[in-house]
Amino acid sequence: MEEILIEVKGLKKGYKKRKTKEWVQAVDGVEFTVKRGEILGLLGPNGAGKTTTIKMICGLIVPDEGEVVINGITMQKNRLKGLEHISAVLEGNRNLYWRLTARENLEYFAGNRGKSRKEKMGEIEELLKEFKLKQKENELVSNLSRGMQQKLALAVALLADSDVILLDEPTLGLDIETGYEVRQLLKKISEAGKTIIISTHDMPVVQDLCERTVIINNGKVIADEKVEELMNLFETSAYVLTLGNELTEQQQKELDAKFPMNELLDGTKLTITLEQDNDIYDLMDLLKKENTIIEKIDRTTINFEEVFMNLIQEEKSHAIHSIN
Numbered sequence: 016m017e018e019i020l021i022e023v024k025g026l027k028k029g030y031k032k033r034k035t036k037e038w039v040q041a042v043d044g045v046e047f048t049v050k051r052g053e054i055l056g057l058l059g060p061n062g063a064g065k066t067t068t069i070k071m072i073c074g075l076i077v078p079d080e081g082e083v084v085i086n087g088i089t090m091q092k093n094r095l096k097g098l099e100h101i102s103a104v105l106e107g108n109r110n111l112y113w114r115l116t117a118r119e120n121l122e123y124f125a126g127n128r129g130k131s132r133k134e135k136m137g138e139i140e141e142l143l144k145e146f147k148l149k150q151k152e153n154e155l156v157s158n159l160s161r162g163m164q165q166k167l168a169l170a171v172a173l174l175a176d177s178d179v180i181l182l183d184e185p186t187l188g189l190d191i192e193t194g195y196e197v198r199q200l201l202k203k204i205s206e207a208g209k210t211i212i213i214s215t216h217d218m219p220v221v222q223d224l225c226e227r228t229v230i231i232n233n234g235k236v237i238a239d240e241k242v243e244e245l246m247n248l249f250e251t252s253a254y255v256l257t258l259g260n261e262l263t264e265q266q267q268k269e270l271d272a273k274f275p276m277n278e279l280l281d282g283t284k285l286t287i288t289l290e291q292d293n294d295i296y297d298l299m300d301l302l303k304k305e306n307t308i309i310e311k312i313d314r315t316t317i318n319f320e321e322v323f324m325n326l327i328q329e330e331k332s333h334a335i336h337s338i339n
């Protein structure tokens with residue numbers, strides 16, 4: 016049986032906004048588990064509660080309710096013991112010493128984990144090469160570019176040799192080339208059998224690396240599925256219709272109201288996501304009413320970004336329906 020390494024149970028955290036005194040329920044009952052060796056993508060729109068969740072997992076923020084168990088250790092009861100299993104790369108690279116050089120950071124963190132000097136030096140050399148940091152090894156971290164700092168933070172996390180690596184937005188703000196490089200490094204890290212939780216907005220990271228994703232919206236989990244299954248689910252409900260003539264304004268309005276996930280290209284290429292099997296008949300009725308001809312219907316492939324947008328959009332429309 017596959018071993019469950021991380022259990023996140025009923026986490027809740029609220030804040031009172033300093034200026035407005037308004038209460039924000041940042042995390043509202045988040046639960047999921049992660050198996051050993053699994054790579055989990057933690058997704059959600061801005062402000063959904065991802066960073067707060069990650070910080071609770073590594074014990075930086077104390078939850079109002081709930082707990083996190085890592086390898087049998089409850090973080091909220093025994094944080095120091097739990098931290099022996101975790102490395103976290105948080106936003107702003109808070110795990111680096113900015114007044115030390117790149118190499119000094121690696122030496123310091125390797126020393127922290129009680130390795131012999133020889134073991135340490137070999138590993139540091141390898142990481143400096145692999146992460147293309149060799150040329151900058153004697154630069155102060157504060158003088159390195161954001162991309163270099165991010166790579167160094169990942170190298171430091173690897174050096175710690177922990178079972179679990181938490182990554183908060185590892186490719187945020189990187190240029191395309193460095194983003195790609197970091198993605199390749201993450202792939203290598205994942206192949207080393209680490210258990211990883213990545214919070215990200217970067218969909219190629221999810222598609223390339225994650226087997227499973229937990230999607231959070233307004234502090235709640237709205238999906239917890241294998242990436243492949245989510246893609247299949249939406250692929251079967253995404254269609255491209257080639258129309259014989261353009262839609263009337265009234266039809267376009269009805270279409271937007273009934274099927275918000277639609278896109279019309281060149282007036283006659285309609286890409287649409289349908290939520291239920293019957294929706295295709297409703298769509299045909301809507302088109303037939305004004306004698307719009309459907310020349311062709313094809314199923315379409317969908318990328319993960321579209322899957323994500325669909326899920327968030329669905330949540331929104333459900334919320335609106337339940338208010339009405």
Ligand SMILES: Nc1ncnc2c1ncn2[C@@H]1O[C@H](COP(=O)(O)OP(=O)(O)OP(=O)(O)O)[C@@H](O)[C@H]1O
Pocket residue numbers: 030031032033039040041042059060061062063064065066067068
């Ligand atoms: N220290 C704090 N004080 C007050 N409100 C906070 C604090 N930290 C987070 N929040 C609020 O809690 C909510 C969730 O924030 P969080 O940073 O966890 O979201 P996120 O999903 O990581 O967003 P992003 O992708 O923008 O980083 C937001 O509304 C945020 O404004």
